[in-house]
Amino acid sequence: MSKTVCLLVLLAAVATVSAQTYKWKDASGTVQYSDSPPPPGAKDVQQMRKVPAPSAPAATGTTQAKPVADAEAEFRKRMAARQDAEAKQAKAQEEEQNRARNCELAKTQLAAIESGNRVARYLPSGERVALDDSEREQAKVEAQRSIQTWCK
Numbered sequence: 001m002s003k004t005v006c007l008l009v010l011l012a013a014v015a016t017v018s019a020q021t022y023k024w025k026d027a028s029g030t031v032q033y034s035d036s037p038p039p040p041g042a043k044d045v046q047q048m049r050k051v052p053a054p055s056a057p058a059a060t061g062t063t064q065a066k067p068v069a070d071a072e073a074e075f076r077k078r079m080a081a082r083q084d085a086e087a088k089q090a091k092a093q094e095e096e097q098n099r100a101r102n103c104e105l106a107k108t109q110l111a112a113i114e115s116g117n118r119v120a121r122y123l124p125s126g127e128r129v130a131l132d133d134s135e136r137e138q139a140k141v142e143a144q145r146s147i148q149t150w151c152k
Helices: 002-018 062-114 133-150
Strands: 021-025 031-034 043-049 120-122 128-130
Touching (some): 062 133
Antiparallel strands (some): 021 031, 021 043, 120 128
16 A cells, blocks of 8 residues: 555656646736646746657658768777877887887997908909908998987
């Protein structure tokens, strides 16, 4: 029995909450509140709460398909942008590795030239020829230039 009473009270409360409420002044100037529209001679009529219009189901599936298609297109754009960013990052990382490798090679070459040990170069015929002092100085300048280029 008490469950039935509670259920009825709950249903009445829900019906009241969702109802439209009106406020107006009657002929004697008294403010009145009601869930039914005021009589025709009422003054200062205000609708306190408007009932939301029931949403009509879509006549065709195209109205709902468009937002899904838009969301899919936005997702694909985000994925393409993400892949582009990852590709740029990978390329930048590879360039940084190449720069570090070339810097290390240039430093090693300069250290070999300045060490005083015999340094040789290969002729197009494949013959190995030792560098003389002027060639050694030229190779040192080129190695220093390479260091300036690659070791930034």
